[in-house]
């Protein structure tokens with residue numbers, strides 16, 4: 001078998017890239033380790049930057065998002081049960097789209113089905129060959145049979161635990177990491193959201209986030225200890241703790257209900273450099289991870305895909321390799337700024353074990369400065385909305 005681009009990973013990065021390439025007449029084969037049902041059962045991100053919204057439209061997969069997505073022109077920050085609003089519209093003239101990653105992934109799957117493009121699920125033992133030559137290839141096992149695809153390029157969109165990053169020789173790879181000493185316990189409930197916009201709450205008991213997926217589907221998070229197990233958290237315990245951490249008005253009005261999904265995610269900041277080795281390119285979580293406090297994970301996958309799509313279009317349409325040469329440095333420049341913002345938001349809003357009294361005063365001063373300063377709020381707003389591609 002032969003194709004122009006092999007895409008490893010059928011999450012948002014791989015699916016979006018495949019769709020954009022197709023619309024430029026560039027063929028791809030997409031390999032996914034799990035079944036479609038498994039991929040679509042994952043509850044992940046919820047906030048789309050305008051750059052991702054535009055890319056979904058460009059990919060011909062933005063119609064349902066346009067219809068069902070919720071346009072948000074601000075967020076609330078809360079400091080010890082007292083909230084204040086960051087007005088994106090007034091400060092930066094922008095907004096974000098609240099639309100679940102699960103729905104976005106489904107839309108991209110359906111778009112790929114419509115273009116009748118090759119997408120192979122439940123592939124095992126994926127291996128990358130000769131990525132540092134002009135004739136790379138990918139082999140894999142499916143239904144017990146080994147197969148091999150010759151190609152021009154390989155897009156490693158296979159997430160943090162994928163095979164792509166591990167294929168780059170360790171002598172060439174530099175990894176940067178910070179693991180946080182807590183996790184996020186997430187709950188999805190078929191209840192009306194407690195607020196019209198997201199609430200990021202800093203509290204002495206720990207961080208809390210009130211988010212949503214639709215007018216009837218809410219998503220909430222609590223900072224929990226790393227050793228916590230999801231079985232320890234009954235629905236009642238979750239709601240009682242959330243009420244204590246969010247602004248009093250929200251705590252009094254929140255509609256609670258059964259958790260239809262409950263999980264604990266660890267938090268880390270991670271970047272691998274470079275994001276390219278020969279004809280292998282890393283995109284999305286395969287190259288970097290952010291703590292979800294800045295809502296950047298999915299959105300960084302989108303900007304990586306944009307840069308790689310642009311580079312491959314330049315190569316195939318104009319025979320120009322400049323975009324390919326520039327890909328890693330261009331993508332990393334935006335990645336590191338989003339890493340900084342995500343780390344800053346996490347440091348600002350969470351309680352860390354062994355935090356000194358001075359550290360706590362710094363957090364309080366930062367939150368009070370944010371509440372009182374248009375300049376500080378403008379900086380937060382432009383990062384949350386998403387820095388330019």
Ligand code: FAS
Nearest residue numbers: 009011012013033045158159162265284285292295297298
């Ligand atoms: P993904 O991990 O989504 O997709 C990679 C795909 O590659 C997977 O489908 C995997 O099965 C497949 N794969 C892996 N190895 C393979 C192999 N060897 N062969 C073939 N396929 C292989 N971001 C936010 O912005 N906000 C959030 O609230 C948020 N919450 C998150 C919660 C959790 C538990 C996790 C893990 C991440 C969360 N993220 C969040 C980040 C998340 O949204 C990612 O940034 C986003 O999924 C990145 O997309 P991809 O790069 O496509 O990686």
Ligand code: PHB
Nearest residue numbers: 045046211292293294295
């Ligand atoms: C979500 O809705 O899942 C969500 C929203 C914003 C974040 C993190 C998660 O910063």
